[in-house]
Amino acid sequence: MNRLLKISTTKSTASFCRILAARYSTNTGSKEHIDGLVKDKKLVVFMKGTPDSPNCGFSNLVVQILRMHGVKDFQAHNVLADQSLRQGIKDYSQWQTIPQIYMNGEFIGGSDIMLEMHKNGDLIEELKKVGIRSALLDQQEDENKQG
DSSP: HHHHHHHHHHHHHHHHHHHHHHHHHHHHSHHHHHHHTTTOOOOEEEEEETTTTEESSHHHHHHHHHHHHTOOOOEEEEGGHHHHHHHHHHHHHOOOOOOOOEETTTTOOOOHHHHHHHHHTTHHHHHHHHTOOOHHHHHHHHHHHHH
């Protein structure tokens, strides 16, 4: 039991340290800062603009796909407001385009990957893995009840 408690405490401490690093890091493009933004988070989007006002078509596409799935609770970071973060996230993921999507700290891809996952149904499963139920499942259930 002590070993289990120690492992749990260690994970909690590491998570807390990442949050502190993200909050108080002066270099928003640093690996430590970005770790704090994406680790232990269900869904994070680095985009141009905000979900309410996307500043590019690709960022808008990601927001629209998430809305179709009923996803409202996610963190979004406007890279246009912070050039250090904009370059830092590209270096962090080794992916040069924005938007970028992370689930449970794992880089998923950009708008093209999100669109493909939406089309082939994989997005429903990926959302489920992070504890988010897609609204499209409810829509399918309603259609099955009516049909």
